[in-house]
Amino acid sequence: MNYKSIVCVLLAASSAAAQQTSASCSEEASEPSKHLAKDIAKDILLDQKAIWTSPFHMTRNDAALWLTFGAVTGALIATDSRSTRQLPNTKDQLAIGRDVSNLGAIYTLVPVIGGLFLSGVLTNQPKLRETGLLGGEAVVDALIVSEIFKVATGRQRPLEGNGGGHFFHGSDSFPSGHTIESFALASVVAHQYHNNKAVVFLSYGLATLVGASRFGARQHFASDIVAGGVMGWFIGRHVSERSQEHRRSVAKAILSPQVIPHVQPSDRSYGILLAWHP
Numbered sequence: 001m002n003y004k005s006i007v008c009v010l011l012a013a014s015s016a017a018a019q020q021t022s023a024s025c026s027e028e029a030s031e032p033s034k035h036l037a038k039d040i041a042k043d044i045l046l047d048q049k050a051i052w053t054s055p056f057h058m059t060r061n062d063a064a065l066w067l068t069f070g071a072v073t074g075a076l077i078a079t080d081s082r083s084t085r086q087l088p089n090t091k092d093q094l095a096i097g098r099d100v101s102n103l104g105a106i107y108t109l110v111p112v113i114g115g116l117f118l119s120g121v122l123t124n125q126p127k128l129r130e131t132g133l134l135g136g137e138a139v140v141d142a143l144i145v146s147e148i149f150k151v152a153t154g155r156q157r158p159l160e161g162n163g164g165g166h167f168f169h170g171s172d173s174f175p176s177g178h179t180i181e182s183f184a185l186a187s188v189v190a191h192q193y194h195n196n197k198a199v200v201f202l203s204y205g206l207a208t209l210v211g212a213s214r215f216g217a218r219q220h221f222a223s224d225i226v227a228g229g230v231m232g233w234f235i236g237r238h239v240s241e242r243s244q245e246h247r248r249s250v251a252k253a254i255l256s257p258q259v260i261p262h263v264q265p266s267d268r269s270y271g272i273l274l275a276w277h278p
Contacts, residue, residue, distance in 0.1 A: 040137060043242075047141045050238060069230045076223035080165045083222055084158045084215075097217025104178035104210030109139055109185060116189075127192065130243070135188045138239040142184035142232050146177045158218045165221050176220040179228030180235075182207040187236020207232070 058066065076083075087093065102108055113136045120129025155167045155174040165173065186207035193199040211225040220228075 040133070043137055044140055044144075047137065047235075047239060047242070048144060050242075051141065051145060051235065069227075073223050073227050073230075076221070076226055077165070080221035080223050081163060084163070084218060087216065087218070089218065094217050097213045097215070097219070100213035101178055101210055101217055101219070103206060104182035104214075106139075106143070106181065109181055110136075113139065113185065131189060131192045134192070134239050134243055135185045138184040138188045138236045139181050141235050141239065142180045143177070145231060145235065146175060146180045146228070149175055150177070155224070158221060165223075173220055174224045175228035175231060176211060176214050176224045177228070178214050179207070179211040179220075179225050180232040182210040183229045183232025184236045184239075185232075187233045188240055191237060191240035 054062075055066075113132050115132075116135060117129055117132025120126065120132060150172040153167050153174045154170045154172075156165055156169045156171045157173040158165065160171055160173075161169065167174070183204075186203035189203040190200040207229070211229055214220045215222060215225055
């Protein structure tokens with residue numbers, strides 16, 4: 001796929017809600033975009049399978065992390081109603097919280113993801129391009145997980161009902177969607193550039209700011225935000241590690257060719273063939 005085709009694909013995807021791309025761009029990008037969309041959709045289905053079956057094949061370290069996460073979330077749920085009342089809860093606090101939390105809205109994350117991908121394409125940086133693709137995949141995974149949990153738990157938001165954050169009341173507070181999606185993207189970026197401490201700090205710092213702003217805006221309880229942050233981090237880690245495992249398997253296949261005996265009775269020759277299957 002040449003640069004022009006990739007640019008057309010990205011522009012078509014990022015501006016679909018606002019305008020239609022030109023006919024020439026659409027025609028040139030149609031076939032590559034179909035293959036790209038099919039690959040991403042396949043990866044997301046595999047991610048969802050791995051995410052929802054993870055309790056059955058988690059490692060001992062992951063089990064310890066999830067138990068700790070469950071205990072902390074449970075403790076926060078028990079104190080949510082009290083902790084949310086400790087804030088000043090002024091109009092300015094709520095307005096600032098809402099404005100800052102827009103950093104984690106899906107309409108903000110999509111251009112960021114597109115920007116990472118496009119920058120990688122235009123500057124010929126495969127790792128940056130891959131970060132955009134993996135970040136988009138992780139955010140979609142996080143969105144799916146978040147929506148399922150919201151429907152299943154039906155928790156009221158802090159400004160709904162009596163402020164008690166009751167579950168199974170048909171609302172959508174648990175977990176925080178802004179937070180899980182922000183941490184999913186931040187986790188991918190941090191894992192991709194783990195040697196760059198500034199990138200890691202900035203990624204998680206912005207995601208934490210989004211979560212804190214949702215609490216300040218009284219859109220979510222502390223437990224909603226912690227749950228979203230931890231789940232988003234795990235999703236981003238899973239997407240990054242799966243990509244690394246794929247690269248290792250390809251490298252292993254290239255470095256370990258299959259040895260095939262070759263015999264040709266017609267001219268009484270024999271030998272071996274080396275076959276690579278990356």
